[in-house]
Amino acid sequence: MGGFSRWVMLALCAVTASGCSINRLAVNRVGDALAGGNGAYAVDDDPELVGAALPFGLKLIESLLAQSPEHRGMLTAAASGFTQYAYGFVQMPAEQLEDADLERAWTEKDRARRLYLRARDYGLRGLAVGHPGFATNFQADPAGSLAEMGRQDVELLYWTAAAWGAAVGLGKDHPDLVGDLPWIEKLADRALALDPGFGAGALHGFMITYEMIRPAAEGDAAERATRHYLRAVRLSHGLEAGPHVSFADSVCRDQDDRECFRTALTAALAIDIGQNPNARLANTLMQRRARWLLGRIDRLFMPGPDEQP
DSSP, X not given: OOHHHHHHHHHHHHHTTTTSOOOHHHHHHHHHHHHTOTHHHHTOSOHHHHHXXXXXXXXXXXXXXXXXXXXXXXXXXXXXXXXXXXXXXXXHHHHHHTTTXXXXXXXXXXXXXHHHHHHHHHHHHHHHHHSTTHHHHHHHOHHHHHHTOOGGGHHHHHHHHHHHHHHHHTOTTOHXXXXXXXXXXXXXXXXXXXXXXXXXXXXXXXXXXXXXXXXXXXXXHHHHHHHHHHHHHHHTTTOOSHHHHHIIIIIIHHTTOHHHHHHHHHHHHHSOGGGXXXXXXXXXXXXXXXXXHHHTHHHHSOOOTTSOO
């Protein structure tokens, strides 16, 4: 039996423990392998293949978590995996459906919202593993509970905030979710304070969009978002399309700036995907979104002074 087949058999035995004598140690070993296996998805240039494979991997992680509920690596993988799957393979396709089938698009967006909330809950569970009682303490004393966090918590802080923020973005008809914005802000700000360069600018990329909806913040939202945009581009060495797409889709649209929109999306499309293999999948998806958004420019903005209506 080949190495891959043995790994699959071990995983299946761990999930169906009644049929195989697998102890917690074996479950955790499989969990460690799964938690560290996201790189295989990140370097892939075939989103359809990844989109078809991800649900199995995510459900396998959930099955293992049922037996080892405090495995921090798997909780992190669940938080990040459900967030990325919801965005790249549920929300984005749903948005592209709106013109042809509005009812189905709304159904899929609601599904994405629920997946984001599932990811958020895994993130909160993961934070509680290293900091017992965090979920309860965070509500009662957010500053105090977050003060206990260290750099080792930044990844979970980021994915929890990203999932929660995405759920709010799709849950504007859910007042209870909209009221959660201050909690998201506290998670993201603490992560930025601990490690502003995390994920080659991932935190700043998140803040591009969040600054445009941050409640009761000082100064101009677009200026704050632009500062995060420039930092995200710098930290990613200009090799990631995501910051450009986020800037176009949030700041440029909010400012009704057609040229800003076009320029940012053109910058996203100019990125050579081959120069950053670790972001190949993300860049492929973001460039697809950039092309789609550019194709809608006449629906989103009035024609410029030198353009035909």
